[in-house]
Amino acid sequence: MVLPAGLWLLAFLVIPLSFMVSLSLQTGNLVDGFRQTLHWQNYADGLSTYGETFARSLWYGLLATVLCILLAYPAAYWIAFRAGRRKTMYLFLILLPYFVSFVLRTVAWRQVLSDNGPLLGPLRDHGPLPAGFHVLDTGFAVVAGLTYNFLPFMILPIYVALQRIDPRTVEAARDLYAGRAQAFGRVVLPLSLPGVFAGVIMTFVPASADFVNAEVLGGPGDTMIGNVIRAEYFESGAYPVASALSFTLTAILLVAIFVYARTLGTRGVLEAAR
Amino acid sequence: MILFGFNDVQGKQNFRWEGFTLEWYARLFDRSDLTRALVNSLAIAFASTAVTTVLGTFAGLALARYRFRGRRAADLLLFMAIACPELVMGASLLSMFVTFGVPRGAPTILVAHVMFSIAFVTVTVRARAVGLDPAVGEAARDLGAGPWMRFRLVTLPMIRPGVVAGALLAFVLSVDDFVVTSFTGGATVTFPLWVYGSTRTGTPPQVNVMGTLIFAVGVLIAVGSARRTFRGRDAAGTGTGSGRAEPQADGTGKGTHEETDGHRRGR
Numbered sequence: 001m002v003l004p005a006g007l008w009l010l011a012f013l014v015i016p017l018s019f020m021v022s023l024s025l026q027t028g029n030l031v032d033g034f035r036q037t038l039h040w041q042n043y044a045d046g047l048s049t050y051g052e053t054f055a056r057s058l059w060y061g062l063l064a065t066v067l068c069i070l071l072a073y074p075a076a077y078w079i080a081f082r083a084g085r086r087k088t089m090y091l092f093l094i095l096l097p098y099f100v101s102f103v104l105r106t107v108a109w110r111q112v113l114s115d116n117g118p119l120l121g122p123l124r125d126h127g128p129l130p131a132g133f134h135v136l137d138t139g140f141a142v143v144a145g146l147t148y149n150f151l152p153f154m155i156l157p158i159y160v161a162l163q164r165i166d167p168r169t170v171e172a173a174r175d176l177y178a179g180r181a182q183a184f185g186r187v188v189l190p191l192s193l194p195g196v197f198a199g200v201i202m203t204f205v206p207a208s209a210d211f212v213n214a215e216v217l218g219g220p221g222d223t224m225i226g227n228v229i230r231a232e233y234f235e236s237g238a239y240p241v242a243s244a245l246s247f248t249l250t251a252i253l254l255v256a257i258f259v260y261a262r263t264l265g266t267r268g269v270l271e272a273a274r
Numbered sequence: 275m276i277l278f279g280f281n282d283v284q285g286k287q288n289f290r291w292e293g294f295t296l297e298w299y300a301r302l303f304d305r306s307d308l309t310r311a312l313v314n315s316l317a318i319a320f321a322s323t324a325v326t327t328v329l330g331t332f333a334g335l336a337l338a339r340y341r342f343r344g345r346r347a348a349d350l351l352l353f354m355a356i357a358c359p360e361l362v363m364g365a366s367l368l369s370m371f372v373t374f375g376v377p378r379g380a381p382t383i384l385v386a387h388v389m390f391s392i393a394f395v396t397v398t399v400r401a402r403a404v405g406l407d408p409a410v411g412e413a414a415r416d417l418g419a420g421p422w423m424r425f426r427l428v429t430l431p432m433i434r435p436g437v438v439a440g441a442l443l444a445f446v447l448s449v450d451d452f453v454v455t456s457f458t459g460g461a462t463v464t465f466p467l468w469v470y471g472s473t474r475t476g477t478p479p480q481v482n483v484m485g486t487l488i489f490a491v492g493v494l495i496a497v498g499s500a501r502r503t504f505r506g507r508d509a510a511g512t513g514t515g516s517g518r519a520e521p522q523a524d525g526t527g528k529g530t531h532e533e534t535d536g537h538r539r540g541r
Contacts, residue, residue: 004332005396009389009392020362209359
């Protein structure tokens with residue numbers, strides 16, 4: 001019974017990935033077609049030209065992930081332990097904005113944050129902001145957009161992990177003379193780490209590979225590797241270089257996940273994702 | 275966004291508030307290309323949801339019930355499908371389609387959407403099916419029920435919340451997808467693609483209106499299913515939550531807890 005689904009994934013996920021690897025070693029152009037020449041130079045070219053963009057993508061992804069943890073953990077904690085009978089409602093309220101399509105949400109932020117928009121316009125004309133102040137087209141706007149867009153993927157796993165903690169374990173810790181902070185640090189935090197772990201993977205990976213936020217909210221200096229890959233595919237038609245860049249990105253993210261899994265000492269990556 | 279759907283704009287840019295109007299609601303379908311994009315999105319989402327739900331339900335059931343060779347491979351495949359960045363999925367599919375000379379359009383979008391949704395349906399159904407007592411199915415067999423009858427009358431009702439949750443998730447993933455669609459769509463435009471394209475020329479207020487309507491429908495469905503959950507629990511005390519795209523379940527009932535577990539991997 002697994003077979004149809006497995007075959008589908010094999011045909012449209014695994015095989016395409018191997019095609020991408022093959023394509024990344026080819027030379028040629030769109031008009032004459034591509035030939036397999038084991039052209040490793042594609043990787044060297046990609047890395048040397050876009051090394052800085054790679055670094056920026058990972059940096060933005062990391063910043064967004066950290067911001068997500070800082071925002072999501074207290075919110076999830078509060079809902080799980082303090083919200084009482086209204087848990088469902090608060091969770092629902094937090095998730096409400098995410099019923100709106102991803103692209104539309106980002107575009108809406110562009111409307112809100114635009115220089116003459118409802119937020120910055122009045123603040124600048126009648127308020128404290130200097131005349132040249134703007135938020136759009138800056139790295140700050142991109143990171144803020146990433147954080148906002150991927151926040152639910154952090155809140156939900158943390159919430160689920162916290163929700164599973166038996167409150168009696170915390171009471172037991174308090175009975176054994178653990179202070180508030182100690183009970184949190186020694187009991188709640190370790191038990192919730194698998195949730196944080198899942199959340200980090202589900203935030204960091206898509207955030208680093210995102211190009212919508214950089215395109216809509218960022219300026220020319222804030223391009224991420226996703227923008228480059230997209231442009232290589234659709235504007236220059238340099239499929240081999242684009243494939244090499246995609247594969248490099250995948251490899252970097254995989255290595256990052258494994259290193260992260262190892263250093264954190266949680267059970268294997270597969271285990272945590274289950 | 276909702277506010278700006280009521281904005282009385284004159285020019286192309288919908289950035290500044292210029293007064294209240296219902297004009298854009300009346301002229302919702304004025305932009306025929308936008309309407310077509312929305313129709314494309316909905317059609318693909320329905321088709322993708324149907325295919326994905328069937329494939330994912332069977333895979334989820336099998337993974338929950340049987341131990342077999344290749345289980346670890348199946349787990350790895352699921353993990354890949356969930357952890358792989360969408361950008362890479364789209365790019366690699368495009369690489370393959372280009373290599374084979376497959377024309378890009380609605381069929382390729384559909385294939386791609388089913389691909390990235392299957393894993394989510396599978397884990398949702400599996401999370402639900404894992405806790406079931408196999409003795410119930412055996413009892414049905416002892417009473418002379420064939421495989422199809424057992425599935426329809428016994429298994430399906432028991433896993434229904436998981437299936438419904440998975441289907442809603444698949445629908446939302448498909449309707450909302452931008453990244454993979456932009457790589458596999460060719461000249462076919464869906465609603466997110468259209469909105470994205472419009473950022474360069476100016477997004478018409480109709481987009482805000484459609485966004486508002488989609489939002490309202492989503493909220494209604496979520497509230498409706500949450501209500502049904504609570505009523506069902508009060509009436510029967512079974513705790514079988516009905517599915518929804520996001521886990522609003524409080525996770526205190528046993529049934530809903532398993533569902534939330536399935537959603538942990540939801541995006």
